[in-house]
Every structure is written in C-alpha cells, then in structure tokens.
Amino acid sequence: MTDPGAPGPVPHRRGVLHQAVSRSHGAHVIVRRNNTRKPSVDNSDDFDARMMNRAVKLARRGAGLVEPNPMVGCVIARAGRVLGEGCHARFGGPHAEVAALRACVASPRGATVYVTLEPCSHHGKTPPCVDALIDAGIERVVAAVKDPNPAVYGAGFGRLRQAGIEVRVGLLKNEACATLAPYLTRTCLKRPYIIAKWAQSLDGKLTAPPGSPRWISCETSRRHVHRLRARVDAVIVGSGTVAADDPMLTARGVRIRRTAARIVLDGRLRISERCQLVATAHDTRTLVVTTPARASTPKAKRLIRKGVEVMPCPLKNKRLSLSECMAALAKRGMTNVLVEGGPTLLTALFDAGLVDEALVFGAPMFIGGRDAPSLFQNRGTRRPPTPPSPIAVETRRSGVDTLYRLRFTDPHDLAPR
Numbered sequence: 001m002t003d004p005g006a007p008g009p010v011p012h013r014r015g016v017l018h019q020a021v022s023r024s025h026g027a028h029v030i031v032r033r034n035n036t037r038k039p040s041v042d043n044s045d046d047f048d049a050r051m052m053n054r055a056v057k058l059a060r061r062g063a064g065l066v067e068p069n070p071m072v073g074c075v076i077a078r079a080g081r082v083l084g085e086g087c088h089a090r091f092g093g094p095h096a097e098v099a100a101l102r103a104c105v106a107s108p109r110g111a112t113v114y115v116t117l118e119p120c121s122h123h124g125k126t127p128p129c130v131d132a133l134i135d136a137g138i139e140r141v142v143a144a145v146k147d148p149n150p151a152v153y154g155a156g157f158g159r160l161r162q163a164g165i166e167v168r169v170g171l172l173k174n175e176a177c178a179t180l181a182p183y184l185t186r187t188c189l190k191r192p193y194i195i196a197k198w199a200q201s202l203d204g205k206l207t208a209p210p211g212s213p214r215w216i217s218c219e220t221s222r223r224h225v226h227r228l229r230a231r232v233d234a235v236i237v238g239s240g241t242v243a244a245d246d247p248m249l250t251a252r253g254v255r256i257r258r259t260a261a262r263i264v265l266d267g268r269l270r271i272s273e274r275c276q277l278v279a280t281a282h283d284t285r286t287l288v289v290t291t292p293a294r295a296s297t298p299k300a301k302r303l304i305r306k307g308v309e310v311m312p313c314p315l316k317n318k319r320l321s322l323s324e325c326m327a328a329l330a331k332r333g334m335t336n337v338l339v340e341g342g343p344t345l346l347t348a349l350f351d352a353g354l355v356d357e358a359l360v361f362g363a364p365m366f367i368g369g370r371d372a373p374s375l376f377q378n379r380g381t382r383r384p385p386t387p388p389s390p391i392a393v394e395t396r397r398s399g400v401d402t403l404y405r406l407r408f409t410d411p412h413d414l415a416p417r
C-alpha cells in the first residue's frame with residue numbers, strides 16, 4: 001500500500017491526461033489525448049444510476065454488522081459490464097471498495113467505481129481505499145456522499161483527482177443517505193440514531209388493561225421487534241416499564257447480528273434488584289442510567305456487584321437529560337438505539353426532538369379507559385400538545401397489525417454539500 005504521507009507528486013496511472021476542452025455548438029467536450037479506448041457505455045447517466053442503486057442495496061447488507069462504521073456498498077463496472085461488487089460486511093473487515101476490487105472477475109483497470117460514500121484516505125483499521133483504487137488503475141469514481149468524518153471530508157476525492165481519476169459526487173445522494181443515516185447522525189450530531197418503537201390500540205392506548213394478555217401487538221410484529229433488537233446497539237426503556245412488565249429486552253428466535261445492551265432510564269433508582277434485567281446482567285450488558293447522586297448510593301453499588309453498569313447522567317428540568325444521555329451512549333460507541341417506551345419516556349423523547357424514526361405497530365383492538373396511557377397525554381393542560389409531524393410515512397401489514405414507519409429527521413440534511 002502507498003504511504004499516504006509520502007512526499008512527491010502522485011503519478012498519473014491512466015489515460016485521463018489533461019482536460020483539453022474543445023467547444024462545439026456551445027458544448028464542452030473533454031478530449032482524451034490517448035483516445036484509443038472504446039467509448040464506455042458506463043458513462044451514461046442511466047447506467048450510473050443503476051449501478052449506484054445496486055451499490056446502495058449492497059450497503060444495506062452491513063446493517064448491524066459494521067457499526068460504528070458506515071454501511072457502504074460498491075460496484076465496479078467497465079463498458080456496461082459489472083466486474084465486481086461488494087460491501088463493508090463487518091466492523092474491522094475490508095471496506096466496500098476493497099471487497100469489490102477483490103471480487104472483480106477481470107482486471108478493473110480503466111473501470112468506473114460506484115460507491116455510496118467517499119473512499120477513505122486515512123489509515124484506520126484498514127489501509128486507505130483511495131490507494132487501492134489508484135493502484136488498481138480505476139479511471140472514474142462516482143460517489144453518492146462526501147464523508148463528514150474530519151479524517152476524510154473531501155481528502156479522499158482530492159487524492160483521487162490528484163491521481164488523475166475523474167470524480168463525480170452526489171449521484172443518488174438521498175438513497176445513500178438513508179443507509180448512512182446512523183453514521184451521519186453519530187458523526188455530525190454526536191448522538192446515536194434513535195428509533196422509537198411502540199404498539200398501540202386503535203384508540204391510541206399503549207397499555208393493555210389489567211387481567212388481559214400483556215401484548216398489544218401480534219406475534220408477527222413481536223418477531224419484527226426481535227429482529228430489530230438483534231441489530232441495534234441498545235434497547236432502552238424507562239423505569240416504569242421495568243416496574244410494570246419486568247422485561248428481558250433481548251432478541252430471541254432470530255439471527256443475532258449484534259447483542260444490544262439493555263438500558264433503563266431510572267432517575268430515582270427504583271429498579272428492583274430482583275428483576276430479570278438485573279438477574280441476567282452478567283450475561284447481557286445492562287446499564288442503569290441515574291442521577292450522579294444516586295449513582296454512588298449503596299443500592300447502586302449492589303447493582304454494580306450484580307453486573308449492572310450504573311451510568312450517571314445530569315438532570316434537565318428535574319428529569320434525566322435525554323440529550324446528555326444519548327451523547328454519552330454515542331461516546332460509548334453506540335450508533336443505533338431502539339427506545340421501547342413506555343409512554344412517559346417516548347413523549348419526553350419526542351419533546352426533546354430526539355426521535356429520528358418511529359415504528360408504530362397499530363393493533364386492531366380497542367382498549368379504552370381514561371387511565372390507560374397514550375402518547376403525549378402527560379403534557380398536562382397548561383401546555384397545549386404540539387405533536388411532532390413526520391416528514392415521511394410508510395405503512396405495511398405486520399400480521400393483523402399495521403406497521404407505520406415514520407421518519408422525523410432527514411439524513412440528507414446532515415450530509416456535507
């Protein structure tokens with residue numbers, strides 16, 4: 001691998017010599033001096049878009065396996081033919097560009113690389129991808145998004161251009177940003193990507209009446225939740241849910257991509273020392289977030305001896321500061337967190353503007369009753385509720401339930417221009 005710090009000019013490796021521009025009928029035409037190569041079909045916008053679309057789909061394969069790294073996909077094509085493709089498949093493993101180069105069925109010399117994020121130019125867990133692309137004789141790089149990571153931030157594109165590689169940036173930026181949302185959120189906002197999830201009845205209630213089955217959502221929906229738990233860094237609830245349900249919050253009966261930490265927000269440290277979360281804390285990482293004062297009480301020390309991590313968090317308006325808590329989780333390497341309620345915590349999260357995405361399982365049942373909680377009902381009468389409005393909504397069937405996926409933030413806004 002080339003030493004990125006090595007002095008001297010980067011050699012020209014391919015036929016993109018100087019941009020000798022001829023003007024005909026007002027159009028700018030770039031003329032290659034060694035114009036012996038056949039015109040490549042992969043210069044067409046349509047082909048570029050199809051290849052980038054393929055790269056975006058490949059990127060998604062890394063969900064739950066690559067974080068805190070970004071999910072990235074890459075396709076290498078020449079003259080209308082795909083030579084190789086790949087994705088960043090696991091944390092610490094080869095980046096998408098290197099995976100795609102390794103998968104090439106023919107020499108990639110003179111090919112175009114389609115990649116969803118700017119190739120890296122620095123030594124991280126792996127050597128810089130730009131060096132691999134330059135060494136492979138790549139002629140053109142089409143990238144969807146510039147990397148906001150200060151260690152890259154345009155330097156990758158700069159190195160490629162210096163080496164005479166043509167670089168196009170911004171193709172299918174929206175689509176790529178959707179897969180990069182957790183990475184963009186953690187890099188730019190210094191907090192994890194936050195998914196709020198709850199189940200509710202047709203009359204908006206989140207709690208089943210006493211004596212009825214505990215679950216509001218159907219089995220298919222619950223399985224969906226287990227799949228989600230199996231790819232996030234943490235599952236978060238408030239102390240009210242632990243007191244009411246004594247949940248395990250683990251992913252069961254599904255393929256585990258990563259083991260989520262279980263986190264309880266518990267300002268008064270009222271968690272039972274005999275609850276399931278504490279009883280299994282030695283097996284599955286369990287954090288209790290509480291005030292700095294309560295974090296040094298004898299109860300906190302007993303919890304620590306039982307394997308629980310007690311994380312102090314400052315207060316804001318007499319409650320644990322959710323933004324401070326999320327920032328601390330990002331510092332601990334968390335990229336995606338799933339907040340599973342209940343209604344008090346979910347409402348507070350919305351109030352703090354900390355919901356990127358909500359997954360709402362609407363169950364075909366009524367629960368009724370003035371005391372059964374719904375979202376936003378705790379806001380009181382003095383302050384009129386201003387429920388948040390989603391910027392995008394998708395719906396689909398989930399067994400007998402309807403699953404609403406509501407997005408409240410746009411990752412495109414975080415991506416560098």
Ligand SMILES: NC(=O)c1ccc[n+]([C@@H]2O[C@H](COP(=O)([O-])OP(=O)(O)OC[C@H]3O[C@@H](n4cnc5c(N)ncnc54)[C@H](OP(=O)(O)O)[C@@H]3O)[C@@H](O)[C@H]2O)c1
Pocket residue numbers: 197198199200205206207208216237238239240241242244245265266267268269270319320321322340341342343344345346348349373
């Ligand atoms: N339908 C669903 O999807 C679903 C999901 C989960 C739970 N539930 C149901 O919801 C019920 C429990 O409701 P809940 O509202 O009490 O549960 P919760 O939201 O899980 O817990 C609320 C508690 O979290 C603590 N908390 C810590 N920091 C907070 C903050 N910044 N903002 C708000 N709360 C914070 C507060 O206690 P401290 O003041 O002591 O810190 C608060 O009382 C149960 O019946 C459960 O079955 C339903």
